[in-house]
Amino acid sequence: GNSVTQMEGPVTLSEEAFLTINCTYTATGYPSLFWYVQYPGEGLQLLLKATKADDKGSNKGFEATYRKETTSFHLEKGSVQVSDSAVYFCALIYGNEKLTFGTGTRLTIIP
Amino acid sequence: GAGVSQSPSNKVTEKGKDVELRCDPISGHTALYWYRQRLGQGLEFLIYFQGNSAPDKSGLPSDRFSAERTGESVSTLTIQRTQQEDSAVYLCASSLAPGQSYEQYFGPGTRLTVT
Numbered sequence: 154g155n156s157v158t159q160m161e162g163p164v165t166l167s168e169e170a171f172l173t174i175n176c177t178y179t180a181t182g183y184p185s186l187f188w189y190v191q192y193p194g195e196g197l198q199l200l201l202k203a204t205k206a207d208d209k210g211s212n213k214g215f216e217a218t219y220r221k222e223t224t225s226f227h228l229e230k231g232s233v234q235v236s237d238s239a240v241y242f243c244a245l246i247y248g249n250e251k252l253t254f255g256t257g258t259r260l261t262i263i264p
Numbered sequence: 265g266a267g268v269s270q271s272p273s274n275k276v277t278e279k280g281k282d283v284e285l286r287c288d289p290i291s292g293h294t295a296l297y298w299y300r301q302r303l304g305q306g307l308e309f310l311i312y313f314q315g316n317s318a319p320d321k322s323g324l325p326s327d328r329f330s331a332e333r334t335g336e337s338v339s340t341l342t343i344q345r346t347q348q349e350d351s352a353v354y355l356c357a358s359s360l361a362p363g364q365s366y367e368q369y370f371g372p373g374t375r376l377t378v379t
Contacts, residue, residue, distance in 0.1 A: 185364040196268075242307070252368060
């Protein structure tokens with residue numbers, strides 16, 4: 154079946170540091186890939202997505218590239234801010250099916 | 265427009281009691297999904313609806329769990345004879361249609377605590 158493995162947390166960084174959260178997946182066929190974010194006290198929201206190999210999703214300074222050869226979709230940001238503190242979930246969907254999520258990575262940014 | 269709403273936002277119940285959780289999807293969204301998020305874990309799929317029918321119930325953990333959807337709108341997730349391991353945040357999502365072309369929009373969740 155489909156599965157997503159993402160970097161264990163928690164991750165603590167200083168403001169303006171470079172961020173990488175690793176995500177790899179296993180899927181039959183060619184899934185669409187997502188990063189969702191859950192800010193403190195808020196619901197889950199879509200951060201970015203990519204629907205085919207070599208696509209790059211980007212939003213709010215975050216980027217992730219769909220790498221079919223390494224089955225990865227790592228999340229990156231060049232300079233994090235305190236407001237980026239949240240839990241980040243990598244997820245995939247294939248065909249007419251449900252989202253399959255990773256376990257989430259809690260990110261804390263220190264001023 | 266309005267997003268996905270869920271009620272109650274918090275529910276504390278005693279072991280053995282039944283609970284009902286409600287989800288109001290975005291108007292016009294034909295697909296509706298229920299997920300569960302237990303503490304320190306990722307989201308687990310429970311069930312999804314296309315219209316009023318449920319093509320995939322594979323994630324329901326036991327026969328104590330059931331869900332229905334009426335009028336291609338509101339859905340209720342019912343847990344009978346709750347157990348402590350049912351404690352989790354239950355999330356509902358909706359999308360225009362099922363499948364990977366359509367973004368799922370999530371509600372704020374219902375935090376269920378079974379004592």
